[in-house]
Amino acid sequence: MRVRGRESLSWRMMEAAEKAGAPHSAMVELTWRCPLRCRHCYLPAAERARREEPAELGTGELRRVFDEMAELGVLYLTLSGGEICRRPDLPELVAHARRNSFDVRLFTSGALVTPPLAAELARRGVARAEISLYGREETHDRITGVPGSYGRSLAGARLLKANGIAVTIKAPLMNLNIPDYPFLVRLAEEEGFLYGFDPTVVPRDDGDKTPTAFRCSDEVLGKVFRDPRLRVSVQGDRPEDHDTPTPLCEAGRSYVALGPNGDVYPCLQWRAVLGNVRRNALKDIWNSEEARRRRAMTRADYAVCNACDLLAYCPRCTGVAEREDGDFLGPSAAACRLARLNRDVLVGRSRSGAERPAAEAHPL
Amino acid sequence: MSPRSVKYRQASHLAQRRIAGELFVVDPRHRCLHQPQGAGDPLWEWLKKGATVEELVQNLLRDYDVPRDTAEKDVRRFLRELKRKKIVEEVS
Ligand code: SF4
Ligand code: SF4
Numbered sequence: 001m002r003v004r005g006r007e008s009l010s011w012r013m014m015e016a017a018e019k020a021g022a023p024h025s026a027m028v029e030l031t032w033r034c035p036l037r038c039r040h041c042y043l044p045a046a047e048r049a050r051r052e053e054p055a056e057l058g059t060g061e062l063r064r065v066f067d068e069m070a071e072l073g074v075l076y077l078t079l080s081g082g083e084i085c086r087r088p089d090l091p092e093l094v095a096h097a098r099r100n101s102f103d104v105r106l107f108t109s110g111a112l113v114t115p116p117l118a119a120e121l122a123r124r125g126v127a128r129a130e131i132s133l134y135g136r137e138e139t140h141d142r143i144t145g146v147p148g149s150y151g152r153s154l155a156g157a158r159l160l161k162a163n164g165i166a167v168t169i170k171a172p173l174m175n176l177n178i179p180d181y182p183f184l185v186r187l188a189e190e191e192g193f194l195y196g197f198d199p200t201v202v203p204r205d206d207g208d209k210t211p212t213a214f215r216c217s218d219e220v221l222g223k224v225f226r227d228p229r230l231r232v233s234v235q236g237d238r239p240e241d242h243d244t245p246t247p248l249c250e251a252g253r254s255y256v257a258l259g260p261n262g263d264v265y266p267c268l269q270w271r272a273v274l275g276n277v278r279r280n281a282l283k284d285i286w287n288s289e290e291a292r293r294r295r296a297m298t299r300a301d302y303a304v305c306n307a308c309d310l311l312a313y314c315p316r317c318t319g320v321a322e323r324e325d326g327d328f329l330g331p332s333a334a335a336c337r338l339a340r341l342n343r344d345v346l347v348g349r350s351r352s353g354a355e356r357p358a359a360e361a362h363p364l
Numbered sequence: 365m366s367p368r369s370v371k372y373r374q375a376s377h378l379a380q381r382r383i384a385g386e387l388f389v390v391d392p393r394h395r396c397l398h399q400p401q402g403a404g405d406p407l408w409e410w411l412k413k414g415a416t417v418e419e420l421v422q423n424l425l426r427d428y429d430v431p432r433d434t435a436e437k438d439v440r441r442f443l444r445e446l447k448r449k450k451i452v453e454e455v456s
Contacts, residue, residue: 008402009388009397009398009399010397012386012399013383013386013388013397016383016386016388017383017384019384020384022383024381024383046372070381073381073383074381075379075380075381075383075388075390076379076390097378101378101379101380102379103390103392104392105392124376125376127377127392127393128392166392166393166395183388187385206386231456350427
């Protein structure tokens with residue numbers, strides 16, 4: 001989660017959401033089904049491989065949930081997967097989301113985007129799409145496990161862009177693709193895409209730690225963090241931006257997330273089920289005792305992190321802390337490592353007198 | 365069409381929400397967040413359906429205790445600002 005400077009409107013919105021006790025951002029997984037088999041994906045492989053998903057919320061149910069989200073105060077709506085283009089009702093869902101005046105963003109591989117679908121999504125009001133592209137053709141296809149997927153994803157990105165949708169290509173930084181990141185930067189610049197990289201590789205939702213083997217070494221990441229084209233998007237927030245009005249994480253506070261079967265979570269990275277929209281209204285789930293208890297936590301509850309010298313440099317994720325280290329209030333070993341690297345790079349830079357870049361360049 | 369009969373309306377690509385009484389308007393195309401303040405808040409609401417300068421002035425005069433020339437100046441300044449930010453469109 002990225003925190004903006006205190007003077008910014010984003011900050012004000014976060015404060016307003018706090019005051020209202022309501023989320024301003026929602027992430028909705030429309031499906032877990034996906035034609036790709038990305039090696040680092042946090043979804044269990046069996047879920048992605050399903051051809052049909054009878055437990056997925058239907059169009060009518062999702063329309064109702066979108067209405068409830070708007071009523072609750074959600075402004076930013078991200079539709080994610082699995083592969084969202086697996087859902088034939090995607091344009092209809094986007095249209096309904098726009099009728100509710102959400103800022104709609106899509107997370108997709110782009111591999112199933114066709115010319116009519118791209119035009120339809122633009123017509124229905126999608127302004128932004130984030131597409132996973134991991135490197136050169138060979139690298140990308142090796143990671144997705146699907147030959148030809150690079151070409152299809154790039155074609156999808158181009159189609160969306162040609163229809164006026166702002167496209168960001170994004171990739172995790174892994175030992176599987178790290179040599180290719182300059183290629184992705186060049187590609188983005190040539191094609192008019194934005195780009196973003198994330199050094200965080202997390203265990204799968206079922207606890208399988210296989211993806212963590214793809215993390216880069218400190219030495220490699222340290223070098224990458226020093227690359228002026230990337231350093232902002234891979235680092236945590238600037239120390240002065242870290243004085244948040246809330247605990248260390250916005251999950252369940254200004255963020256809410258929904259799984260394909262209607263389970264409600266504080267965040268997609270933190271799958272503590274708060275309820276299910278098939279059984280209860282979202283508002284009631286949001287105001288349930290369990291959800292309120294989590295919202296009542298303060299920074300002091302994160303005792304170790306709150307007292308940590310590295311906090312200002314730390315990209316800690318509450319969900320990852322729970323999944324990998326067993327305690328959502330405790331330190332996250334993966335974040336500690338990145339915090340140390342961030343600190344070394346930032347301190348080195350301020351010693352060298354180099355100017356600190358603007359914090360909002362290419363945020364993921 | 366005479367300039368006086370031109371109707372203005374909030375641009376259709378925007379997203380917006382009122383949170384704890386405050387209005388937040390996202391322009392996803394230009395990656396900006398806006399917040400109409402003061403008289404801008406009701407003016408912005410009236411622009412949802414579309415309104416001419418004169419209609420906006422009349423609405424202000426009806427709801428606020430301001431002289432006509434002040435209301436007219438406020439409306440024109442506000443519309444100029446919205447046009448500059450490309451978040452208002454003309455409708456015929
Ligand atoms: S759980 Fe992680 S990703 Fe989600 S809001 Fe908290 S820190 Fe951010
Ligand atoms: S996760 Fe580690 S580095 Fe980050 S604040 Fe907690 S203890 Fe410090």
